[in-house]
Amino acid sequence: GNIVKIFHDPSDRVGYWEGRITPMAGATLLATCWAHGWSSDRDLPNHYSLSHDGGMSWGAPLASPVMGQTGWPLWLGDAQIAFVYNRRQDPVGVRAQIAKISAERWDTVFDAEVWTPENRAASSISKNDYAVTGFQFGAPSAIRLDEGHVMVVYWCVENARAGINWSMMALRW
Numbered sequence: 192g193n194i195v196k197i198f199h200d201p202s203d204r205v206g207y208w209e210g211r212i213t214p215m216a217g218a219t220l221l222a223t224c225w226a227h228g229w230s231s232d233r234d235l236p237n238h239y240s241l242s243h244d245g246g247m248s249w250g251a252p253l254a255s256p257v258m259g260q261t262g263w264p265l266w267l268g269d270a271q272i273a274f275v276y277n278r279r280q281d282p283v284g285v286r287a288q289i290a291k292i293s294a295e296r297w298d299t300v301f302d303a304e305v306w307t308p309e310n311r312a313a314s315s316i317s318k319n320d321y322a323v324t325g326f327q328f329g330a331p332s333a334i335r336l337d338e339g340h341v342m343v344v345y346w347c348v349e350n351a352r353a354g355i356n357w358s359m360m361a362l363r364w
Contacts, residue, residue, distance in 0.1 A: 197222045197240055197249045204229055207238065207252070213264040213272065218245040221272065221292060225260045226252075237262050237276060239297060255297040257288060265333045265341060273360065275305065275331040275343045284308060285331050285345045287360050305331070305343050305358045309350075338362070 198207035210224040220242040226235040237257040240249045259276030266272055267289070274288045284307040289300040308327035327348040334342050341360040346353060 195246060195249070197242075198224050198226075198238060198252050200252075205235065205238075205252075209261045211263050212246070213266045215266045215272075215292070216269075217243075219243050220246050221264050221266070222249065223255070223262050223264045223274065224252075225262065226254070234258070234260060234279075237274075239264075239292075241292070241295075250295070253295060253297070255290075256299055257297075257302075259286065261330055263332045265335060267335070267341075267362070271300070273333055273335075273341050273362075275333045275345075277329055277331060279326075282307070285328055285343065285347075285358075287333075287341075287343060289362075305360070306345060306347060306356065308347065333360075 206227045206229055208225045210222055212220050212222045215221055223237055223239045226238045228235050236254040237259050238252045239255050240252050242249045259278050262274055262276035264272050264274050270291050270293050272290050272292055274290055276286055278284060278286050285305040287305050288302040291298045291300055329346055331343055331345040336342055339362050342357050343360055344357045347356050
């Protein structure tokens with residue numbers, strides 16, 4: 192089959208990881224990913240791209256205002272999405288955001304904590320040290336249960352034990 196590139200930097204200055212896609216209205220798809228600057232060896236804002244033809248072609252990657260890592264977009268209707276994501280810098284934890292996506296703009300409507308680890312120390316990923324064993328949370332995902340609720344699922348460490356938690360996000364329009 193055909194391979195379609197969504198996030199790619201031909202200059203190799205930016206690395207893109209852990210992409211996720213959510214359908215929006217019509218043939219529009221929204222893709223999000225964690226972005227990392229190779230020369231600075233630092234995370235960049237989460238990036239996103241839109242496709243208006245069902246994924247056959249994608250716009251250039253754009254930086255969102257979200258300073259996170261792994262994320263999960265979920266279309267809420269119209270141009271609004273929920274975006275749940277890991278944040279490894281202060282404030283550390285799993286976070287959720289409501290944003291409005293229009294043309295080439297990501298406008299944050301609301302951003303809040305979903306879950307905070309016992310150890311709130313900031314951490315990062317670098318070329319020489321993939322410190323995943325020191326992380327206490329990760330891999331958030333989201334599903335809309337009804338018009339007013341989104342379930343956010345993530346792994347976490349509590350009381351020195353790793354497990355899977357969920358938190359409910361109430362939507363108030």
